Ligand SMILES: Cc1cc2nc3c(=O)[nH]c(=O)nc-3n(C[C@H](O)[C@H](O)[C@H](O)COP(=O)(O)O)c2cc1C
């Protein structure tokens with residue numbers, strides 16, 4: 001396993017193709033799924049030389065959590081679908097690597113049990129909890145209590161899912177439920193006798209900023225909004241007292257044909273103007289990808305599918321190796337860019353190609369370059 005891509009190939013060889021489709025798939029034509037990765041490929045790195053150091057500092061402090069690297073595990077549902085230990089394995093691997101894991105509300109191990117497993121290793125759990133706000137306040141409060149009691153140190157509220165994503169692969173495959181024996185453990189007994197069925201999660205098209213105001217009053221945990229794309233919404237989030245933003249298009253699984261998150265990053269970061277941290281996910285597969293996002297102002301990046309592939313390939317050990325690999329690639333990229341610390345990653349290190357055989361978008365000298373920087 002030399003690359004993230006190797007994990008995917010190995011996982012696909014092991015997995016039920018229906019489950020592999022669930023992981024890989026996106027909404028509708030999957031245009032955004034492809035756009036996320038492609039955007040990283042189009043952006044170029046322009047390194048500095050002769051200003052390096054023997055060791056690089058990769059650790060970060062983010063919303064009161066500390067992590068050994070600026071790559072966190074974005075929330076993904078259903079880990080037991082690909083490994084019998086499920087989220088216990090993922091969380092142990094994340095803790096061993098010192099990485100922040102965002103536990104999905106639709107996890108197949110209860111968030112309290114995940115936290116216990118990490119503590120049993122003697123590790124300090126760096127767990128955040130992903131939440132879909134439910135129409136019933138008491139249900140939402142119970143979920144928040146479960147996460148808080150488990151020791152989670154932030155709430156990541158997914159706001160890009162007013163309706164369920166249209167995963168046409170899942171429809172074609174008839175994949176709608178977890179197999180017998182698996183359940184969404186955080187949902188068990190939310191109301192008396194509820195059995196942890198994924199369909200208990202209400203996607204709520206009626207949500208508005210007042211719900212965020214309510215949440216702000218309800219919890220003292222840092223609140224991160226996940227799935228904000230429009231810079232105007234980023235400004236609103238700051239005004240509503242949100243502590244962080246996860247710039248995400250849900251890995252292309254919600255609204256198809258939205259831009260790659262990387263393309264949105266410069267304008268988004270400008271709108272936030274340093275008031276709260278911006279995290280980006282979608283298509284991060286290489287250390288160079290992480291460096292590009294960090295250079296354009298992200299405080300950290302998240303990975304979704306790679307975690308599922310690594311878990312499927314090798315369980316806890318697979319996720320450990322994945323995180324080591326990405327950490328090594330990140331460190332190597334910093335060295336090659338002449339950066340000793342993450343703060344050295346600045347927009348001058350990245351370029352969009354401005355010439356070539358393909359007539360790309362015309363960018364006139366002095367014009368606003370989509371990726372930040374002004375073309376001189
Ligand atoms: C299999 C799978 C399950 C996911 N489950 C959730 C979830 O439960 N909650 C959520 O907010 N996002 C979920 N996501 C979206 C991820 O958090 C993340 O935004 C996305 O996967 C990032 O893109 P990447 O897969 O290209 O790294 C899921 C994504 C995948 C692939």
Ligand SMILES: O=C(O)C(=O)c1ccccc1
Pocket residue numbers: 077106165198201250253
């Ligand atoms: O598949 C997803 O992207 C996702 O967000 C999800 C949420 C709840 C249950 C299963 C999947």
